[in-house]
Each structure stands twice: as C-alpha cells, then as structure tokens.
Amino acid sequence: MIADREVTLTVNSERVTQRIEPRQNLVDFLREKLGLTGSHVGCEHGICGACTIRLNGMLVRGCLTLAIQAEGAEIQTIEGISDSGEIAVLQAAFLKYNALQCGFCTPAMLLTAAELLEENPSPSREEIRQYLSGNYCRCTGYQSIVDAVEDAARTMAGGSS
Amino acid sequence: MKPAPFDYAKPNSVEGVFDLLDRYRDEARLLAGGQSLIPSLNMRLSAPAILIDITGLDALRGIVVGDGVLRIGALTTYSQLKASAEVARAAPMLSQAISWIAHPAIRNRGTIGGSLAHADPAAEMPACMLALDARLEIAAKGSRRRIAAADFFRGLFETDLKPGEILTAIEVPVIRADYRSGFSEFARRSGDFAMSGLAAHARFDGEVLSDVRLAYCGVDTRPVRARVAERALEGRPFGNAVLAEAKAALARDLDPPDDLQASGQMKLHLSQVLVGRVLTAMAKADGA
Numbered sequence: 001m002i003a004d005r006e007v008t009l010t011v012n013s014e015r016v017t018q019r020i021e022p023r024q025n026l027v028d029f030l031r032e033k034l035g036l037t038g039s040h041v042g043c044e045h046g047i048c049g050a051c052t053i054r055l056n057g058m059l060v061r062g063c064l065t066l067a068i069q070a071e072g073a074e075i076q077t078i079e080g081i082s083d084s085g086e087i088a089v090l091q092a093a094f095l096k097y098n099a100l101q102c103g104f105c106t107p108a109m110l111l112t113a114a115e116l117l118e119e120n121p122s123p124s125r126e127e128i129r130q131y132l133s134g135n136y137c138r139c140t141g142y143q144s145i146v147d148a149v150e151d152a153a154r155t156m157a158g159g160s161s
Numbered sequence: 162m163k164p165a166p167f168d169y170a171k172p173n174s175v176e177g178v179f180d181l182l183d184r185y186r187d188e189a190r191l192l193a194g195g196q197s198l199i200p201s202l203n204m205r206l207s208a209p210a211i212l213i214d215i216t217g218l219d220a221l222r223g224i225v226v227g228d229g230v231l232r233i234g235a236l237t238t239y240s241q242l243k244a245s246a247e248v249a250r251a252a253p254m255l256s257q258a259i260s261w262i263a264h265p266a267i268r269n270r271g272t273i274g275g276s277l278a279h280a281d282p283a284a285e286m287p288a289c290m291l292a293l294d295a296r297l298e299i300a301a302k303g304s305r306r307r308i309a310a311a312d313f314f315r316g317l318f319e320t321d322l323k324p325g326e327i328l329t330a331i332e333v334p335v336i337r338a339d340y341r342s343g344f345s346e347f348a349r350r351s352g353d354f355a356m357s358g359l360a361a362h363a364r365f366d367g368e369v370l371s372d373v374r375l376a377y378c379g380v381d382t383r384p385v386r387a388r389v390a391e392r393a394l395e396g397r398p399f400g401n402a403v404l405a406e407a408k409a410a411l412a413r414d415l416d417p418p419d420d421l422q423a424s425g426q427m428k429l430h431l432s433q434v435l436v437g438r439v440l441t442a443m444a445k446a447d448g449a
Contacts, residue, residue: 002166002167005169021166022169023165023202049266058266059265060266061267063199064195064200066169066195066199069216135264
C-alpha cells in the first residue's frame, strides 16, 4: 500500500492543500478532489487534448502530468479563465459560429486558441489548424472552430467581424 | 486507463537520484517530462514501484554555447529548445525538427533527454543526434562518461544506458558556416509519430556536397544512417541525376518493416521523397 501524499498548489488563484495518491493525474485531481469538471478526460494518453490545463502559464496535458508534480504550481483551468473574462471574446466567437456541439472538446479548444492568439495575434487559417491539431473534435468539425478563432483574432485586433 | 499504484520521490540532488536508483534498481523509473512514460503507465505497459522525478535537478538544465559545442541540459524542454536563439544558430536542424514533435502542450513538458533515453525509433531527436554527430553525457555514482550518439542507440527502446546511470547533457558540434541541415517527416496526422523522418546535414562547397549525413527515424528499430545513399551524394554537384542515384541507393540502406501505419514499401517510398525534399530545400537555402 502506497501512502497518500500532501500536495499544495494554487488553482484559479486559490491555494489548496490535499492528500492524494502519487499516481493521481492532474486532471483527475481537479475533477475529483476540487470538483472542477470543465477539464475533460478523454483518451488518457495525450492524444485527444480534452484535458488541457494551464500550468505555470503554459498549456499541458492534464492526463500526462501527475498532481504531485504540480506541488507549488499555479494552475488555471477553464473555470478560472472563464470567470476572469480572459477568453470572453473567444467564447462569444464560438457561440456565434456554432463552433461547439457536444462541448466535450470546447474547454481545451478555448485554452489552446487563447495560447495561440497570445503568441500570434493574427494567425492564418493554416496556423490555426496547426496549433489546434492536438485537440480533437468529434462532432462539430473543425471548419467552424477555425472560423471562430479567426473571428476572435479580428475582434481582438479591433477590426470588424 | 489509470496507472497501477506507484510511489514517488523528487530528490533535489543528483546524488539523491543515484541513492534511490541503488535502492530500487529496476523497480524504479526516472520521470522527466513524462510525455512518453506517463502514457505507458496509464496504459499499464509499465508498472514501476517508484517514480524518481528528476525535474528538481537544476544541474541538468540550460543551453550553453562554447568552444564550438552547443551543450543542452537533458531536462531542456522542446519549447525551450524551440525558443532558443542559440539553438537556432548553432543547430538549426533541432529548431526545425521540434515543430514536428507532437503539439505545443506536449512540447511544453517533453524533454530532449527524455526522448533520447526513451529511444522511440520513430522519434525525431534521436535521428537528429545521429545526423549531427552529437555526444551524450552520462553520469553514474562517482563517474561520468561521454558516448557518441551512433553508439548510444542500441535497438527498440534500447540504449547504452546501464542500471544506475542517467543521461545528463547533450553536446552538439556548432554548425560550421559551410554546412547546411534540414529536417522533414511524414506522419498520418499532424503531431503523430513519423512513418518516415529525415535529419540531413551536409557541407556545401557551391553545389558540391560532402560529409553528407542522412539519418532516418521511423523506418527501423532505431534511428539509422543511410550510408549507401550518403556515398552516392558525396563529392558530387547536387542535381536531379545525383538525387535519383541517392533515392535508388536508399533501397539498399533501408528495409522498413510493415506496421499499422504503412507498409514497408510505402515507408521506403516516403523516405525517398524526403531525401529529395530535404536536400533540395538545403541546396536552395543561401548558406544558412
């Protein structure tokens, strides 16, 4: 039997301390211990991208990061960056372009699109596709997602959409 | 799936890592970026008793150029490599190859040392190390050694690393002004492992090629040099005729096995297409 360990980290600006199994991954920790169910669990081996989380300002796969490795880290989830208004423009564009259907991939799509637009405020459609290529959508299709990200980029640049 | 239970330790010194390796031996696995190890744990292909997290070892970080050598700490992530102006200048092949590795969220955690020690035959970094004649620095309790990349990769997920040893740094000769390099690959989907990938490095004297190095990934149990094709190009002005000979020679160098992604024959064909694309791009680059 392996003893639980204590881990302390900051999640959406709140400091949390919990006892966890060393094998628990970060996305399960957020969902099961903290009730933050916006990060989704899909393939659990790093392919689908549904578990994307921001750790110390960078995107990571929540299924390929152990919660215990996040000791002392700053985590932001879709809940955090929705509440702060950081991705309001992207969210509005996803709504406008019907860029979601079942919504399973959406939180990670938004996080990934936000990182893209921070690095590259006016990406081409090809660059958008490339950047989002590690995030799988199985229902809406990528066309409308790319449309939405393109529109959000235009809006943020202050142009008409 | 969820991994089988394991214990976890995060030493803050290299000595601490050696002590744990001594104690747990093959029951332990080293955890760096975890982007290959954690999937294999999640799929229960591996069930170690303990993970030794080495990401607390600052001695294994950093990118330094000096004495004609680019030294990269084993814990350097792909994103750090990609963002490094030193790497872009000293080993442009690496900057180019990293764009082919998985996706940004994985590149933010995956490390060059992890990729080399894992030795996936389809991975990009091992082939680059072979093409660049890199040397790998390996430490064990009380000792340190260097090994040429060509001697490090032994077989499928198999390297020259012995029990108790860890890979600490990578040393790549700084590219000389008269050399050019390139990387490209074919994968079924963006970010997937390569069906074939080519890391190429050569000296250009005008149009004439020499010291040609073609290292392929995804076509064998480990990264391989295409020596017959290299010889076909050596000392000759680059052009369609020479390229056709190199492509034909590849059939003698490579005998890729069939797998779920492609037949061996298709992989050979893709490898031939790659040598054309990569060398043509290198020939067009102005002395980069």
